[in-house]
Amino acid sequence: MTEFNHILNALPWPSLLVGPDLRVGKFNSAAQSMFELAGSKTLLVNIMRHPNVLQAVDVSLNAQIEQKTRYVQRKIEGETVFKVHISPVDPIAGVMVCFENIQAAELLNQQRRDFVANVSHELRSPLTVMIGVLETLQGPAKADPLAHETFLGIMATEADRMQILIKDLLALSQVEDVQRQRPQTEICITAVIKQACGHVEQAMQVAGVQLTSNAGVAQPPVLGDHTQLVQVFVNLLENAMVYGAGSQRPRVWIDVEIVEFDLELHIPALRICVSDKGPGIPAHLVPRLTERFFRVDEHRSLNAGGTGLGLAIVKHILQRHHGRLDVSSVEGSGTTFAVVLPL
Numbered sequence: 001m002t003e004f005n006h007i008l009n010a011l012p013w014p015s016l017l018v019g020p021d022l023r024v025g026k027f028n029s030a031a032q033s034m035f036e037l038a039g040s041k042t043l044l045v046n047i048m049r050h051p052n053v054l055q056a057v058d059v060s061l062n063a064q065i066e067q068k069t070r071y072v073q074r075k076i077e078g079e080t081v082f083k084v085h086i087s088p089v090d091p092i093a094g095v096m097v098c099f100e101n102i103q104a105a106e107l108l109n110q111q112r113r114d115f116v117a118n119v120s121h122e123l124r125s126p127l128t129v130m131i132g133v134l135e136t137l138q139g140p141a142k143a144d145p146l147a148h149e150t151f152l153g154i155m156a157t158e159a160d161r162m163q164i165l166i167k168d169l170l171a172l173s174q175v176e177d178v179q180r181q182r183p184q185t186e187i188c189i190t191a192v193i194k195q196a197c198g199h200v201e202q203a204m205q206v207a208g209v210q211l212t213s214n215a216g217v218a219q220p221p222v223l224g225d226h227t228q229l230v231q232v233f234v235n236l237l238e239n240a241m242v243y244g245a246g247s248q249r250p251r252v253w254i255d256v257e258i259v260e261f262d263l264e265l266h267i268p269a270l271r272i273c274v275s276d277k278g279p280g281i282p283a284h285l286v287p288r289l290t291e292r293f294f295r296v297d298e299h300r301s302l303n304a305g306g307t308g309l310g311l312a313i314v315k316h317i318l319q320r321h322h323g324r325l326d327v328s329s330v331e332g333s334g335t336t337f338a339v340v341l342p343l
Ligand SMILES: Nc1ncnc2c1ncn2[C@@H]1O[C@H](COP(=O)(O)OP(=O)(O)OP(=O)(O)O)[C@@H](O)[C@H]1O
Pocket: 168, 235, 239, 240, 243, 244, 276, 278, 279, 280, 281, 289, 294, 295, 296, 297, 298, 301, 305, 306, 307, 308, 309, 310, 311, 312, 335
């Protein structure tokens, strides 16, 4: 192998040297597998028919200037987006064509756009209601004190919804800010669970849901952020109460156990399960639970004042703790959310 071949193979991207005759002279092994190249001197047009790439190569060859373009490779497994860098070597050797995989960046951009669209949508609904109510109060219901009371109540509910959304969005961004800093303080999970139960106890009583826990038993300490872990269990308990209270004698229970060797973490772990005997979640929707704004039953969640951000926040907090969330659900029987924290 020549020194040039070694240099080509050391490049991080699939790369081809295209001569003035528009044939592929040399290529690295990444390009070989990307285009399934058999030998050299293949016409560029035979391995890709993208007009914008062919045109950019042509311009670069003729004018000896750098060109950049996009190339989408379509395979049975799916699409991959590349940024193509075309740089002239010299008029005899031709041009170097390098393919930078920008699929991950494109995906991130798409997620960002979706997020902004979702937030706008979530804010628009209560705002539309409030504008409608204001117009009614200024117009047809101007002199009707009874209507005033009803409409002001509606406005208060919608304003509350917006406030909760903003609070959850801020919580999400705060968690993302510290995502890479693993907590270094030893905390007591029993105290975390006790505090979380304290938050929801009254609402559980009002809803007629029985809450039990075996968390009283002393547990080994974990490295954690006490406040964030309380946030995790408050959300799981609230969810169990709101969405899991389908049965006649609704019950939510917490079960803490030590796992000697967690098969995913490869170390001992603490497993804290929050279970209910509710309607459960269809299996195909379980993987989507931690997506931002995802709700199984949109109507029910909105009625309960849910933003659909709770489990996304839970996921981020647990990632920060190097732990995870396991969900097991049987439709008609109930759901268990298991928080796994490394010991
Ligand atoms: N225990 C459960 N049983 C059945 N469905 C559940 C349960 N927990 C969560 N879900 C479903 O998952 C969805 C997402 O939950 P998540 O906590 O992320 O959002 P939310 O409760 O709607 O809003 P938020 O927590 O932000 O107030 C819920 O809307 C609900 O449809």
